[in-house]
Amino acid sequence: MTERSKHIALWLLVGFSIVTLSAPTIVIIGASLTAGKIIAFPPEGLSLKWYAQIATASDLRAAFLRSLYVAGVCTLIAAPAGTLAGVALAKYRLRFQKTLQIYLLLPFTIPLIGSGVGLMLVFGAGGILGSLWPIGLACCAINLPFMIWAVAGSVNALDPDLENAAANCGAPPVQTFFAVTLPAVMPGVITGALLMFILALNEFLVSLLLVDARIVTLPVQIYNSIRSIITPDLAAISAVFVVVAGIAIALLDRLVGLDIFLKSK
Numbered sequence: 001m002t003e004r005s006k007h008i009a010l011w012l013l014v015g016f017s018i019v020t021l022s023a024p025t026i027v028i029i030g031a032s033l034t035a036g037k038i039i040a041f042p043p044e045g046l047s048l049k050w051y052a053q054i055a056t057a058s059d060l061r062a063a064f065l066r067s068l069y070v071a072g073v074c075t076l077i078a079a080p081a082g083t084l085a086g087v088a089l090a091k092y093r094l095r096f097q098k099t100l101q102i103y104l105l106l107p108f109t110i111p112l113i114g115s116g117v118g119l120m121l122v123f124g125a126g127g128i129l130g131s132l133w134p135i136g137l138a139c140c141a142i143n144l145p146f147m148i149w150a151v152a153g154s155v156n157a158l159d160p161d162l163e164n165a166a167a168n169c170g171a172p173p174v175q176t177f178f179a180v181t182l183p184a185v186m187p188g189v190i191t192g193a194l195l196m197f198i199l200a201l202n203e204f205l206v207s208l209l210l211v212d213a214r215i216v217t218l219p220v221q222i223y224n225s226i227r228s229i230i231t232p233d234l235a236a237i238s239a240v241f242v243v244v245a246g247i248a249i250a251l252l253d254r255l256v257g258l259d260i261f262l263k264s265k
Helices: 003-032 049-056 058-091 097-104 112-126 133-156 160-168 173-202 205-210 218-226 232-255 258-264
Strands: none
Touching (some): 003 232, 049 232, 058 133, 058 173, 058 218, 112 205, 133 205, 173 232, 205 218, 218 232
16 A cells, blocks of 8 residues: 555545534534424524523523533532642552552443442432432542543653752652642642543433432433424433533633643543
């Protein structure tokens, strides 16, 4: 195979991947703009009436606010816990380090349904099942490895001479951490926090097991709606989620740069 044919084959593969990944987003955005009463692609005319409808739907608005609350609780817990754990794992030799490394693989090895059922039993025994904040705690417990990885990636890029210089100047460990270490790893902290927020905002299966009919989050509300009929307003909600994710990526690129994000992964 010549160099030119390899180049063409590579770009064909890249183009196929882009089309495959973009097709669902294009279809859902197009379907949300339909002027008809049933979801269809290509859309039957163009209209923004479905966006106006979800903006005035009190049940969807309340479910979205609950999802924001859950994502906020998850992020507030994960940011300090993941930062401290990431720094500890990257800088120190811990006694149970291999066990902790195995724990970091749990999101990829244990099905979410298993984690959700286990958390449901734990929260039920603790008498907190049916509240909203435990859902954020559950999302944090399941996705915390992503936060740890993001911070550990920044810690590995940290020059140890900076901390040594602070110590030589008489700074105690706590002051060194807040004045030197934390600002240096802040890109990883921001990356992990945004990732935790997005994951918690979109979490469905665990939320489905932990909520009741009074406090459903937006993904569960969407699921309950499509069990009867799929209407264009659900496509509009999905399109809003796409826009929120795009804003988060743009914010991440502006704050820390996508190159740092990819390195932390």
